[in-house]
Amino acid sequence: MAKKITPTETERCIESLIAVFQKYAGQEITNSRNTLSKTEFLRFMNTELASFTQNQDPGVLDRMMKKLDLNCDGQLDFQEFLNLIGGLAQACHASFMASAQTVKKM
Numbered sequence: 001m002a003k004k005i006t007p008t009e010t011e012r013c014i015e016s017l018i019a020v021f022q023k024y025a026g027q028e029i030t031n032s033r034n035t036l037s038k039t040e041f042l043r044f045m046n047t048e049l050a051s052f053t054q055n056q057d058p059g060v061l062d063r064m065m066k067k068l069d070l071n072c073d074g075q076l077d078f079q080e081f082l083n084l085i086g087g088l089a090q091a092c093h094a095s096f097m098a099s100a101q102t103v104k105k106m
């Protein structure tokens with residue numbers, strides 16, 4: 001009998017990223033299931049990252065989409081989506097480091 005392998009935390013994170021991408025990319029039937037259209041991107045941002053989007057002016061998401069869409073096809077593929085996640089993770093990491101520094105100094 002095959003032993004059930006418990007995924008590591010890292011493996012679960014990767015799996016979650018794929019699942020969340022597929023969930024939003026597959027919402028519009030008229031659009032490819034493998035990419036996020038502008039509408040799907042906005043839905044993703046406003047649902048999954050609401051704490052980030054609620055204090056932004058509406059132009060910010062437009063500009064983000066344009067910047068992330070490296071091949072300018074009006075869609076975000078998985079690689080382009082990962083650049084967004086990577087950028088956000090980096091920003092979070094930087095702010096954790098900054099607050100850790102502040103705590104150390106106190």
Ligand SMILES: [Ca+2]
Nearest residue numbers: 069073075076
């Ligand atoms: Ca693209």
